[in-house]
Amino acid sequence: MLPGSVEWPAEFADRYRREGYWLGTGLGELLRPWARTDPSRTAVVSGARRHSYAELDAWADRLAAGLSALGLGPGDRVVLQLPNSPEFVAVCVALFRIGVVPVLALPAHRRNEITYLCAHTEAKAYVAVDTYHRFDYRSLAREVRAAVPTLKHVVVAGEAEEFIALADLATAQRPAREERASASSAQVPAAVTAPDPGEVAFFLLSGGTTGLPKLIPRTHDDYAYQLRETASAMGFDERGVYLACLPIAHNAALGCPGVLGALWAGGRVVLAGSPSPDEVFPLIAREGVTLTTLMPSFLKLWSEMAPVLEADLSGLVVEVGGARLSPQDAALVGPALGCTLTRWFGMAEGVLSFTRLDDSEDVRVTTEGHPLSPADEFRVVDEDDRDVAPGQEGQLLVRGPCTLRGYYRAPEYNARTFTEDGFLRTGDLVRRTPEGRLVVTGRMRDVVNRAGEKVPAEEVEGFLAAHPRVRDAAVVGLPDPVLGERTCAVVVPEGQPPTLAEVREFLIGQGLAEYKLPDRVETSSVLPRTTLGKLDKRALRAALAQPG
Ligand code: AMP
Numbered sequence: 001m002l003p004g005s006v007e008w009p010a011e012f013a014d015r016y017r018r019e020g021y022w023l024g025t026g027l028g029e030l031l032r033p034w035a036r037t038d039p040s041r042t043a044v045v046s047g048a049r050r051h052s053y054a055e056l057d058a059w060a061d062r063l064a065a066g067l068s069a070l071g072l073g074p075g076d077r078v079v080l081q082l083p084n085s086p087e088f089v090a091v092c093v094a095l096f097r098i099g100v101v102p103v104l105a106l107p108a109h110r111r112n113e114i115t116y117l118c119a120h121t122e123a124k125a126y127v128a129v130d131t132y133h134r135f136d137y138r139s140l141a142r143e144v145r146a147a148v149p150t151l152k153h154v155v156v157a158g159e160a161e162e163f164i165a166l167a168d169l170a171t172a173q174r175p176a177r178e179e180r181a182s183a184s185s186a187q188v189p190a191a192v193t194a195p196d197p198g199e200v201a202f203f204l205l206s207g208g209t210t211g212l213p214k215l216i217p218r219t220h221d222d223y224a225y226q227l228r229e230t231a232s233a234m235g236f237d238e239r240g241v242y243l244a245c246l247p248i249a250h251n252a253a254l255g256c257p258g259v260l261g262a263l264w265a266g267g268r269v270v271l272a273g274s275p276s277p278d279e280v281f282p283l284i285a286r287e288g289v290t291l292t293t294l295m296p297s298f299l300k301l302w303s304e305m306a307p308v309l310e311a312d313l314s315g316l317v318v319e320v321g322g323a324r325l326s327p328q329d330a331a332l333v334g335p336a337l338g339c340t341l342t343r344w345f346g347m348a349e350g351v352l353s354f355t356r357l358d359d360s361e362d363v364r365v366t367t368e369g370h371p372l373s374p375a376d377e378f379r380v381v382d383e384d385d386r387d388v389a390p391g392q393e394g395q396l397l398v399r400g401p402c403t404l405r406g407y408y409r410a411p412e413y414n415a416r417t418f419t420e421d422g423f424l425r426t427g428d429l430v431r432r433t434p435e436g437r438l439v440v441t442g443r444m445r446d447v448v449n450r451a452g453e454k455v456p457a458e459e460v461e462g463f464l465a466a467h468p469r470v471r472d473a474a475v476v477g478l479p480d481p482v483l484g485e486r487t488c489a490v491v492v493p494e495g496q497p498p499t500l501a502e503v504r505e506f507l508i509g510q511g512l513a514e515y516k517l518p519d520r521v522e523t524s525s526v527l528p529r530t531t532l533g534k535l536d537k538r539a540l541r542a543a544l545a546q547p548g
Contacts, residue, residue, distance in 0.1 A: 001198065001199060001200060001217075001219075002075055002101065002199065002200040002217065002408075004408050004409040005200055005217040005406065005408055006217075006404070006405040006406025006414065007405065008405055008422075009405075009422070012399075012401075012422075013198070015375070016221075016225075016375060016401040017221075019375060021225045021373060021375055021401040022197070022198075022221035022222065022224075022225060022401065023197075023221070023224065023225070024197045024221065025197060025220065025221075025224050026096065026097075026194050026195055026197050026201070026220045026224075027093070027096040027201045027202075027220045027223060027224060027260070028093065028096040028097035028098075028194060028195065028220075030093050030096065030260060030263050030264060031043065031053055031056055031057040031060060031093060031263060032057060033266075034053040034238075034263075034266045035052075035053040035054045035056075035057035035058075038053065038266070039052060039053060039054030040052045040053075040054065041053050041238075041266065041268075042268050043055075043056045043089075043263060043268065043269065044056060044086045044089055044263075044268075044269045044270075044271065045268065045269070045270045045271065045287060046084070046085055046086050046270075046271040049086060051086050053266075056086065056089065056090060056093075057093075059090045059170060060090050060093040060094045060097065061094070061097070062170040062171065063090055063091060063094035063166075063169060063170050064094040064095075064097045064098045066168075066169035066170055066171075067094055067095065067098060067100060067125075067169065068098050070125065070152075070153050070164075070169075071124075071152070072098065072100045072124055072125060072153075073098065073099070073100065074098070074099030074100065074195055074199075075099065075100075075101065075199075076100045076101065076123075076124045076125075077100075077101050077102075077103055077121040077122065077123045077124065077203075078095060078100055078101070078102050078103065078123055078124065078125040078126070078127060079102075079103045079105055079114060079117050079118050079121065079123045079125070079126045079127070080092070080095075080102040080103065080104055080105065080127045080249075081105040081106070081107060081109060081114065081126070081127070081128045081129070081137065081249075082107070082127065082128065082129050082157060082249075083107045083129055083132045083247070083273065084244055084245075084247065084248050084253075084271040084272065084273060085129070085157070085271060086271070087129070087157045087166060088248055088249075089259060089263070089269070090170075091127055091166070092202070092260075095202070096195070096201055096202070096220070097194075098195075099194075099195035099199065101200050101201065101202055101203060102127075102202045102203070103117050103121050103123065103202070103203040103205075103215065104202060104203065104204055104205065104249040104254070105117055105205070105249060106205070106247055106249050106250070106513070107129075107132055107133070107247060107249070108247075108453075108513045108514055108515050109513050110140065110508075110511045110512060110513050110514075111140055111143050111144065111511030112212075112463075112510060112511035112512050112513070113212070113213070113511075113512075113513055114126070114140060114144050115143070115144050115147050115148060115511070116212050117205075117213075117215075118144055118147075118148040118150070118151050119147070119148045119150075120212075120215070120408075120409060121203070121215065121408070121409075122150040123148070123150065123151055124150060124151065124152050124153065125151070125152060125153040125154070125155060126141055126144060126145075126151055126153070126154050126155070127154075127155045127156075127157070127166070128140070128141060128154070128155075128156055128157070129156070129157045129158055130156050130157065130158030130159045130160070130161075131158070137156070138154075138156060138160075138161050138163065141154045141156070141163060143511075155169060195220065196220075197219070197220040197221045197224070198219055198220070198221055199219060199220060200217040200218070200219055200408075201218055201219055201220045201223055202218055202223075203215040203216060203217055203218070203408060204216040204218055204249075204250075204251055204254075204348040205249075205348065206347075206348055206349060206407065207347075207348065207447070207453070207454030211456060211458055211459050211462075212456075212459060213456075214407040214408070214410055214413060215407055215408035215409070215410075216348050216349050216350070216404050216407060216408070217404060217407075217408050218350065218404075222350060222401060222402045223255055223260075223402070224264070225373070225401055225402060226255055226256070226261075226350065226352070226372065226402045227255055227257050227258075227260055227261035227264045228261075228264065229372055229373065230255070230256045230257040230258075230261055230352070230372065231257035231261040231262070231264065231265045233354070233356055233357075233372075234257060234291055234317060234319070234342070234357065235317075235357060236257055236261065236262065236265055236267060236290070236291055237265050237266070237267065238265055238266030238267055239267070239290075240262060240265060240267035240268070240290045240291055241262075241267060241268045241269075241270060241287050241288050241289045241290050241291070242257070242258065242259065242261075242262035242267055242268070242269050242270065242289070242290070242291050242292065243270045243272060243280060243283060243284060243287070243289040243291070243292040244258065244259050244269060244270070244271050244272065244292075244293075245272040245273075245274060245275040245279075245280050245292060245293075245294070246275065246293055246294070246295065246452075248271070250348070251346060251347075251348040252293045252319075252321065252322055252344070252346060252452075253293050256293065256319065256344065256346060256352065257291075258293065259271075262291075268287065270283055270287045270289060275294055275295075275298045275302075276301075277301060277302055277305035277306070277309055277311070278305075278309065280292075281305070281306070281309045281311040281313075284311065284313065284316060285311070285312065288315070289315075289316060290315060290316065290317065291316070291317045291318075291319070292316065292317075292318055292319070293318075293319045293320075293321075293344075294318050294319070294320050295320070295321075295322045295323055295451055295452035295484075296320055296321075296322070296323050296324065296325040296329065296452075296484060297323065297451040297452065297482060297483050297484050298451075299320065299325075299329060299332075299333060299337075300329075300481075300482065301482075302336075302337060303332060303333075303336035303337055306336065306337050306338075312338070313337050313338050313339040314338045314339065315339075316337075316339040316340070317339065317340045317341075317342060317357065318333070318337070318339050318340070318341055318342070319342050319344050319354070320333070320341060320342070320343055320344065321343060321344025321345055321346050321354070321368070322344070322346065322449075322452035323449045323451070323452045323484045323485075324440065324449070324484060325343060327365050327366045330343060330364070330365040330366070331365045334361075340357065341355075341364055341365075342354055342355045342356070342357065342364065342369070343355050343364060343365075343367065343368050343369065344368065344369075345368035345428075345430075345438055345440050347426060349398075349403060349404050349424055349426075350400070350402035350403040350404055351376075351396075351398045351400075351402075351403055351424065351426060352371065352372040352402070353368050353369055353370060353371045353372070353378070353437075353438040354368060354369045354370075354372070355367060355368065355369035355437075356369060356370075363437060366439070367433060367437040367438060367439050368437070368438040368439065368440055369437055369438065370436060370437050370438065371400070371438075372400075372402065373400055373401055373402065375400055375401050376398065376399075376400035376401070376402075376403070377398065377399045377400060377423070378396060378397070378398055378432070378438070379396070379397040379398075379423060380392070380393075380394040380395070380396060380397075380430055380431065380432060381394050381395050381397055382394050382395075383395075385397075385419060390432065390434065391431055391432065391433070391434065392431060393429055393430070393431045393441050393442075394429065394430070394431070395425060395426065395427065395428070395429060395430075395444060396426045396428050396429070396430045396438075397419060397423035397424065397425055397426065398423060398424050398426060399421075399422050399423045399424070403424055404424065405418065405422055406418065427443060427444045427445035428440060428442075428443055428444070428445075429441045429442035429443060429444060446458060446537065447477075448475065448476070448477035448485050448486075448487045449477065449484055449485050450477070450483050450484070450485055450486060450487055450515060450519075451482075451483040451484060452484070453515040455475070455477075455487050455515065455516045456516075457474075457475040457476065457477075457537075458475075459516070460475045460487070460489070460507070460512070460516055460518070461473050461474060461475050463506075463507055463510050463512055464489055464491060464503070464507070466510070467491075467498060467503065467506050468494070469493055469494050469495055469496060469497070469498050470491045470492070470493060470494060470498065471491075471492045471493065471494045472491070472492040472527055473489055473490065473491045473492070473527075474489070474490045474527050474535050474537065474540055475487060475488070475489050475490075475518065476488050476490070476537050476540050476541050476544065477541075478520070478541065478544060478545075480519075483519075486519040486520065487516070487517070487518045487519050487520070488518060488519065488520040488521075488522060488544060489503060489518035489520070489521050489522070490521075490522045490523070490524050490527065490540060490544070491503075491521060491522070491523055491524070492523070492524055492525065492526060492527060493523050497521075497523040498521070499521070500518065500520065500521045503517075503518060503521050504517045504518065522544065527540065528540055528543070
């Protein structure tokens with residue numbers, strides 16, 4: 001496995017293969033079977049663009065050839081920062097085919113995150129879009145390239161300026177169509193053999209950690225299993241239409257079954273820029289969408305707007321997860337939207353538990369269902385890693401065929417985050433019902449879950465402390481009716497306290513992603529600390545909850 005990643009022990013890998021979870025197929029095989037058997041079948045719809053399986057498959061091959069010609073080869077890392085677009089899919093599949101490992105950054109990431117990702121992975125290339133939401137990624141690329149010597153290439157989708165245009169990359173090394181047609185195995189550059197399915201296919205970013213995001217290696221085998229199993233559990237086959245309205249660099253919309261699972265199944269993917277009802281309701285009607293993924297924070301808006309926009313969502317299954325959803329709000333989904341709800345607890349780390357379509361209404365409203373795989377091992381433990389009594393709350397520990405055994409290049413963090421026998425400490429508090437279904441009850445980690453985006457408090461505190469008029473700072477999540485949680489920074493000022501606008505502007509200047517910026521700033525002469533000197537966030541939250 002890629003150096004810096006942690007393998008499953010042989011006895012587990014053997015078992016997962018023997019029992020048919022890992023089938024030895026590479027993610028580079030995505031699109032291929034459908035491109036052969038039904039070439040004109042629509043694979044991806046994005047605005048006015050429609051790409052058939054054959055087109056997308058051939059495009060991925062041309063890109064694979066172009067990327068290889070840049071000198072990228074098996075095991076090399078490439079940071080990929082593209083919005084929901086056909087380019088995202090084509091580049092990903094191209095990289096899977098040549099064994100190059102994409103690191104999936106979010107479009108919201110800025111200099112701080114992208115520089116770190118490129119440096120930490122020693123990425124040879126950075127692939128971005130020209131501009132998106134009024135942000136110019138080429139300026140970002142210039143800063144990152146100046147800071148990261150290993151970064152050899154910048155590839156830009158759209159107007160590339162001094163960088164390599166993605167469009168040129170896809171044509172320059174274009175293998176002759178005749179060659180491709182005559183040689184069945186000449187779909188990717190001749191010198192490239194299919195990557196080992198046990199290898200790392202790509203990196204997802206962890207939302208659940210302190211400081212900068214940790215990298216989660218997902219292998220071809222483990223992710224292909226996740227795609228197949230989630231598609232099958234959701235009854236998604238070649239007749240299915242999946243709407244991606246959350247960022248597809250997130251596991252939720254990428255592979256549960258998401259975009260990649262839908263393409264694996266031969267279904268159609270409809271890409272949207274956001275879950276905004278005025279954008280997606282017409283798409284759902286026009287394309288006959290059967291499945292989508294949503295964060296709980298959007299449910300209220302959807303419920304309010306569905307009658308206004310006269311949306312018919314009766315044929316839709318909505319996977320809701322990523323943040324807490326109360327049973328009361330879950331119970332309203334059916335009556336208010338007329339669609340079918342499934343509740344999901346998921347982590348990019350590969351942990352998945354969800355309600356199935358044939359579960360009773362009560363189960364679908366009050367629990368996060370049962371694990372993805374019969375081979376998943378879920379334990380609920382106390383602070384000493386002892387199993388709690390059935391039905392009691394404790395931390396969820398997980399081991400299984402999709403759950404990583406270690407973050408990339410993070411040995412010390414891994415030593416703390418995994419038990420000796422390889423269980424991931426999720427940092428989430430749960431209990432299990434007598435039938436073994438999961439109910440998520442809370443979180444131990446110092447992360448604000450803002451509309452499903454995870455804001456690592458410690459990272460933001462570090463940046464706040466660098467403000468010239470801030471002596472000390474703490475970041476906490478406060479309940480919010482729309483976002484679930486909003487981010488509040490409490491600062492101990494040095495002289496004139498900085499305003500919210502000043503704090504946000506300062507953090508943007510530091511290159512921090514916008515979703516990590518505080519929604520509220522409070523000042524205090526001192527921050528509460530525990531007897532050990534650690535910030536006492538519980539006390540802080542309680543103080544902030546006091547009126548006035
Ligand atoms: P990410 O890896 O960004 O998807 O974040 C994973 C984290 O999101 C989990 O560790 C939980 O803290 C949170 N999360 C995911 N699903 C749920 C859920 N259904 N209820 C509460 N929290 C959730």
